[in-house]
Amino acid sequence: MRVDIGNALAAVxxxxxxxxxxxxxxxxxxxxxxxxxxxxxxxxxGYAALNLPDxxxxxxxxxxVADFTDAEAVMTVGIGGSALGASTVSAAxxxxxxxxxxxxxxxxxxxxxxxxxxxxxxxxVHVVSRSGTTAxxxxxxxxxxxxxxxxxxxxxxxxxxxxxxxxxxxxxASERGLPTLSVPAGVPGRFAALSPVGLVPxxxxxxxxxxxLAGGQRTAETLGPSLxxxxxxxxxxxxxxxxxxxxxxxxxxxYAERLEPFAEWFAQLWAESLGKDGRGQTPMRAxxxxxxxxxxxxxxxxxxxxLVTLLRxxxxxxxxxxxxxxxxxxxxxxxxxxxxxxxEFEATEASLAAAGRPTxxxxxxxxxxxxxxxxxxxxxxxxxxxxxxxxxETFTQPAVEWGKRAARGLLEDSGTTAxAAAVADKTRxxxxx
Amino acid sequence: MRVDIGNALAAVxxxxxxxxxxxxxxxxxxxxxxxxxxxxxxxxxGYAALNLPDxxxxxxxxxxVADFTDAEAVMTVGIGGSALGASTVSAAxxxxxxxxxxxxxxxxxxxxxxxxxxxxxxxxVHVVSRSGTTAxxxxxxxxxxxxxxxxxxxxxxxxxxxxxxxxxxxxxASERGLPTLSVPAGVPGRFAALSPVGLVPxxxxxxxxxxxLAGGQRTAETLGPSLxxxxxxxxxxxxxxxxxxxxxxxxxxxYAERLEPFAEWFAQLWAESLGKDGRGQTPMRAxxxxxxxxxxxxxxxxxxxxLVTLLRxxxxxxxxxxxxxxxxxxxxxxxxxxxxxxxEFEATEASLAAAGRPTxxxxxxxxxxxxxxxxxxxxxxxxxxxxxxxxxETFTQPAVEWGKRAARGLLEDSGTTAxAAAVADKTRxxxxx
Numbered sequence: 001m002r003v004d005i006g007n008a009l010a011a012v013x014x015x016x017x018x019x020x021x022x023x024x025x026x027x028x029x030x031x032x033x034x035x036x037x038x039x040x041x042x043x044x045x046g047y048a049a050l051n052l053p054d055x056x057x058x059x060x061x062x063x064x065v066a067d068f069t070d071a072e073a074v075m076t077v078g079i080g081g082s083a084l085g086a087s088t089v090s091a092a093x094x095x096x097x098x099x100x101x102x103x104x105x106x107x108x109x110x111x112x113x114x115x116x117x118x119x120x121x122x123x124x125v126h127v128v129s130r131s132g133t134t135a136x137x138x139x140x141x142x143x144x145x146x147x148x149x150x151x152x153x154x155x156x157x158x159x160x161x162x163x164x165x166x167x168x169x170x171x172x173a174s175e176r177g178l179p180t181l182s183v184p185a186g187v188p189g190r191f192a193a194l195s196p197v198g199l200v201p202x203x204x205x206x207x208x209x210x211x212x213l214a215g216g217q218r219t220a221e222t223l224g225p226s227l228x229x230x231x232x233x234x235x236x237x238x239x240x241x242x243x244x245x246x247x248x249x250x251x252x253x254x255y256a257e258r259l260e261p262f263a264e265w266f267a268q269l270w271a272e273s274l275g276k277d278g279r280g281q282t283p284m285r286a287x288x289x290x291x292x293x294x295x296x297x298x299x300x301x302x303x304x305x306x307l308v309t310l311l312r313x314x315x316x317x318x319x320x321x322x323x324x325x326x327x328x329x330x331x332x333x334x335x336x337x338x339x340x341x342x343x344e345f346e347a348t349e350a351s352l353a354a355a356g357r358p359t360x361x362x363x364x365x366x367x368x369x370x371x372x373x374x375x376x377x378x379x380x381x382x383x384x385x386x387x388x389x390x391x392x393e394t395f396t397q398p399a400v401e402w403g404k405r406a407a408r409g410l411l412e413d414s415g416t417t418a419x420a421a422a423v424a425d426k427t428r429x430x431x432x433x
Numbered sequence: 434m435r436v437d438i439g440n441a442l443a444a445v446x447x448x449x450x451x452x453x454x455x456x457x458x459x460x461x462x463x464x465x466x467x468x469x470x471x472x473x474x475x476x477x478x479g480y481a482a483l484n485l486p487d488x489x490x491x492x493x494x495x496x497x498v499a500d501f502t503d504a505e506a507v508m509t510v511g512i513g514g515s516a517l518g519a520s521t522v523s524a525a526x527x528x529x530x531x532x533x534x535x536x537x538x539x540x541x542x543x544x545x546x547x548x549x550x551x552x553x554x555x556x557x558v559h560v561v562s563r564s565g566t567t568a569x570x571x572x573x574x575x576x577x578x579x580x581x582x583x584x585x586x587x588x589x590x591x592x593x594x595x596x597x598x599x600x601x602x603x604x605x606a607s608e609r610g611l612p613t614l615s616v617p618a619g620v621p622g623r624f625a626a627l628s629p630v631g632l633v634p635x636x637x638x639x640x641x642x643x644x645x646l647a648g649g650q651r652t653a654e655t656l657g658p659s660l661x662x663x664x665x666x667x668x669x670x671x672x673x674x675x676x677x678x679x680x681x682x683x684x685x686x687x688y689a690e691r692l693e694p695f696a697e698w699f700a701q702l703w704a705e706s707l708g709k710d711g712r713g714q715t716p717m718r719a720x721x722x723x724x725x726x727x728x729x730x731x732x733x734x735x736x737x738x739x740l741v742t743l744l745r746x747x748x749x750x751x752x753x754x755x756x757x758x759x760x761x762x763x764x765x766x767x768x769x770x771x772x773x774x775x776x777e778f779e780a781t782e783a784s785l786a787a788a789g790r791p792t793x794x795x796x797x798x799x800x801x802x803x804x805x806x807x808x809x810x811x812x813x814x815x816x817x818x819x820x821x822x823x824x825x826e827t828f829t830q831p832a833v834e835w836g837k838r839a840a841r842g843l844l845e846d847s848g849t850t851a852x853a854a855a856v857a858d859k860t861r862x863x864x865x866x
Contacts, residue, residue: 001865002863002864004863006859080727106722106773109749112750135773142757145755219866257542271727271735275735276734280736282736288538290537294701298715301832302708304711321572322575322576322579323575329566337541337544339844340840343840346843350856355835367542398730400729411772419780423783426439427442427786431435
């Protein structure tokens, strides 16, 4: 991976980092790296995520999917970190003959559409929940199971489970003899893409998951004490430093449609890891070139509160643009779709620089399993570093518990939890037409 | 539509609006409404958008699509405002027998996938560009035309054009006798959803576009001088007032998968209209309940710089959750997917209120053509009002021109534009592994 932070310097951008600020930052990176290295070597909660490429056994995954060579579709039933990694790896290594669907919401309309579209007898369901009690995931799994029974499909023959050591899902899997993999211990879901959580669907689609892990491994070896030599830390440190100088938002803007789920995965990683104690940086997903026609006006001329990260693969399988046969558009006839996309990438970067808005450029070689493993690992390492610099508890997400208790209380009976009672007390000021 | 601003008041949230602030705001709404009413009645640039439901002729649209009753897929070739409205209306009124695809990027991998998936002889292509020179749109159109020719399909028989009064696309359409509709004059693309720009694909899918327009019309009649009586203005005024009190970001979070494109459409509307002169509010798209497992930690415990808008239809076609047969999950067996989704909606709203974070609740009756027309119109009116309050030129997007000149210069020859020359001058600080 290649990270270019030139356009985040104070010489170009405001907010921007002065030369001296960069030196100071590098000292802090060295300290943070020490801390991270200790965490990794002790297998501490969360830090253990950065050991996953070594710890995850690709054979265990390929064995678990070996009986499903007939699969024509894969359905991930999971939510948040139990779905985004799988969607990311699957999309970024595509296209695949076997489609991947994520049932990651409890919208009845969406469930109906997916279940109508997929031929259930040819589908494999991958159910993912560490606790085995995630409401949305279990509800969807019950719905899918029921739909399979109705369609005369034996769900027991079509289901793979990835879960923690205990809980209802583990018990069910063991009672029914389902192929079962483990959510890695000590690793929050959003950091678990490089484990069965993120790799099972891709494996079912025929992706070389060993190559994905090897990409992560190779990157893991490059983590070191200086941002000048470690792209992951360069990214994390610059994002942190700019946040402190006013770049409250971090736009992740890949120029490749297949990286759209990656931008969502990044948004979870960044939001849930860093957004606590009033601190953090707000991630935003965008897609190039499309969002140039939607968001660029704001990025370039709105408040100076954003870091825009422009991401692209350096090689693409391209497609020529046919001759337009009209002078006004002749310039298009000499290029390709990829050539146009790359020109827009560079033009957007220069456009933001000319307006003094900070950007970082990230490039990977191409969209293949190894580069995708590398990219995911680099961003995880960047996030762990940023967490150290922000001084937050990177690996927890305590603020989501209140809502879970409230929702459960509402479903059982409003009186059962204080949180559910608070729902009924809502302040209203309704305007209606 | 129903807008509840109770949780945006200072009694609940920080940032929040005090009672006195609301009164003051209402005076400014009255003045802004006057300005908007004059703009509408004079058909001024931009303000004319709020007359579209009356001005758009549904028959012209149904006539243009009448010859395509055999269509099995619709492809929109457009970008930004020329694609997002169509995707929004199509998705929100779905599901449809006829699929809708948007070719709204110039990623060669994406173009290849769409062209492989769609049966070109059964597809209708809707090409949309006001100028008729939008690089991405014309490049994709050339690629699609070429793919049709290669597949032995006469593209002239399968293409509908929506464009401005002149330009290469208008000329081509007239030379070839293609069904042609007009991008409404005096209305920027992002405000043109309630015109052929946004309605042709839905019409091809069999949506009652007259009902969509009627929903907009009904809402147009309710615009009035007080935020207490006009939900669109209540929303726009509260968003503006909170932005001034620190809510620099506006999260649009529908609890319905079919409104995901709506959230993207809103993001363009808000970003491009308000993001200028260092002002504006940064829109972010999210989806409930999924993003509770991704973004909620940040919304609840990160910086106090967000307004979260929770949007839902009040009625859904629901689906029961089958009995879980395990005590820990028994509470799920008494409800439905929609019941769970609604409980999570209310729980999330209460969770943010309990943490003193401002939210606004928007409810529409259901996902049908009339409610969708209403929703789009309300948000456009909200945005026009917010533009008046921010004091920006709501209907222009000058900051995107620099990048367009740079990209074109790069494709022709780096020397041809000053902007392209600036690209070559980029400041670099590369970290690589």
